[in-house]
Amino acid sequence: xxxxxxxxxxxxxxxxxxxxxxxxxxxxxxxxxxxxxxxxxxxxxxxxxxxxxxxxxxxxxxxxxxxxxxxxxxxxxxxxxxxxxxxxxxxxxxxxxxxxxxxxxxxxxxxxxxxxxxxxxxxxxxxxxxxxxxxxxxxxxxxxxxxxxxxxxxxxxxxxxxxxxxxxxxxxxxxxxxxxxxxxxxxxxxxxxxxxxxxxxxxxxxxxxxxxxxxxxxxxxxxxxxxxxxxxxxxxxxxxxxxxxxxxxxxxxxxxxxxxxxxxxxxxxxxxxxxxxxxxxxxxx
Numbered sequence: 226x227x228x229x230x231x232x233x234x235x236x237x238x239x240x241x242x243x244x245x246x247x248x249x250x251x252x253x254x255x256x257x258x259x260x261x262x263x264x265x266x267x268x269x270x271x272x273x274x275x276x277x278x279x280x281x282x283x284x285x286x287x288x289x290x291x292x293x294x295x296x297x298x299x300x301x302x303x304x305x306x307x308x309x310x311x312x313x314x315x316x317x318x319x320x321x322x323x324x325x326x327x328x329x330x331x332x333x334x335x336x337x338x339x340x341x342x343x344x345x346x347x348x349x350x351x352x353x354x355x356x357x358x359x360x361x362x363x364x365x366x367x368x369x370x371x372x373x374x375x376x377x378x379x380x381x382x383x384x385x386x387x388x389x390x391x392x393x394x395x396x397x398x399x400x401x402x403x404x405x406x407x408x409x410x411x412x413x414x415x416x417x418x419x420x421x422x423x424x425x426x427x428x429x430x431x432x433x434x435x436x437x438x439x440x441x442x443x444x445x446x447x448x449x450x451x452x453x454x455x456x457x458x459x460x461x462x463x464x465x466x467x468x469x470x471x472x473x474x475x476x477x478x479x480x481x482x483x484x485x486x487x488x489x490x491x492x493x494x495x496x497x498x499x500x501x502x503x504x505x506x507x508x509x510x
Contacts, residue, residue, distance in 0.1 A: 258316055259281050259282075260292065260293060260296050260314075261315045261317075261446070262281060263281055263293060263301070264304060264314075264315060265315070265350065267301055267304050267305040268304070268305065269386060270350055270387070270391060270393065270394060271386045271387070273391070274289070274290070274302065277301070278290075289301070296314055309455040309456065309457050309489055310456045311455040312455070313449075313450040315446045315450065316446065317446035317447050326428070326443055327428040327430050328428065329452065330426075330427055331427075332426075332427045332485065333423070336419060336421060337420045338403070338418070338419050339379055339399060339401040339403060339418045340403070340417050341379075341399060341418075342400060342416050343397070344398040344400060345395070345397055346362075346396055346398075347393040348393060348394050348396060349394075350392065350393070350394055360438040363398075366400055367480070376402075377466050377467075378400065378402060378465045379401060379402065379462060379463065380398060380399070381398060381400075381460035382398045382399075382461045383458075383460050383461070384397075385397070399460070401418065420460055420462065423459065424487070425462070425485040425486060425487055425488060426444075426449065426486050426488050427484065427485045428444065429481070430482045430483075431480070431481045432480070433478070434478065444484065449488065453490070454490055455489050456486060457488060458487070460487065461485065461487070463482055463483075463484050463485075464483040464484075465481075466483065467480070
């Protein structure tokens with residue numbers, strides 16, 4: 226047996242294993258992930274279409290536009306300017322451990338007032354997708370809140386293309402509670418934010434922070450498409466209910482969070498169930 230035949234067997238084995246777990250040929254997975262990165266860049270940055278095509282190694286902007294329209298049924302420009310973000314054709318990064326998502330429900334939430342303080346900052350798109358930088362700063366505030374004996378803490382977030390740096394994403398966030406004066410002194414600030422009433426998809430999460438840091442990406446790229454809904458204008462609402470220590474290390478902490486995303490129905494015949502913002506959301510183990 227020659228080294229070429231051995232190499233061919235090894236490559237074939239890798240392809241077979243990948244298909245077994247990912248349910249896609251590896252070449253198709255790479256192509257669809259590349260288009261997914263392009264779609265997210267179009268929605269969350271001001272990066273020129275030609276620059277996106279070059280960055281993702283397309284041989285020309287025209288080739289990129291044809292491939293993009295074949296996948297999303299819209300040109301890159303139309304996708305960027307659409308009123309709502311339809312995530313139906315996005316493909317999330319493959320995780321071989323087969324993580325499952327919490328069970329989702331539809332909620333019709335009323336207008337709600339939060340008291341706390343605003344946060345505004347910019348991230349590179351890669352940092353936002355990886356959730357490393359974004360979620361680390363949030364975790365520090367959540368841990369400080371629970372250490373100070375707080376009850377429940379909400380983090381509201383919205384994303385837009387940064388006005389000055391075309392490669393960055395601007396994050397508008399708000400950290401607060403439903404009742405004024407409930408924040409500990411280290412986090413307190415005299416400010417308020419009112420969310421709009423409307424339809425939301427909600428899940429309840431319980432687990433480690435490392436898993437939670439990937440939840441947002443999974444909800445957008447897997448859950449919303451499976452429900453046939455698109456994200457509408459508004460804030461994602463992350464309500465941190467409890468924190469449990471299952472060991473001495475920070476990585477041993479477990480968090481219970483209710484996560485709500487503002488959505489609009491984009492599939493015919495889909496119905497929503499009413500629910501209150503304080504009603505528990507069933508989770509899947």
